[in-house]
Amino acid sequence: MSTLSSVRAFARADAPSFSLGRTVALLAGAVVVGIEAVMTRAELARSRRQLAQLDERLLRDIGLDRGTARHEATKGFWA
Template structure:
């Protein structure tokens, strides 16, 4: 008989479903979703502001009018 066969592995009796874990997972998913929505809203706001800049300001940041227009017309999800 080997030494390995006499060793028992302690295993906690953990149920396969935990309500607390399910709630935590759902809460985490909601938080990530809200963060994504807020990020997309800020991006849309920034693009709108970019479209409002005049030629001098666009030249200061190194963007031409065509690029600014292209960025401003992108949908919020891209």
């Protein structure tokens, strides 16, 4: 059987163009990526709240001033 006839046989009209298993796997992957993104944003928001609570000495230790820390801490969940 030639390559062209193999391709034609594979691409016949009655052959399904998708696989349910592959579709479910892609959807599950998208859900996992979405959950990871939300968890990352939640962790970032928690870190920003903690940053706002640091005193001047600790801010100096990490190389930030109060204004920069305040600016970072006021960013929203989505930022």
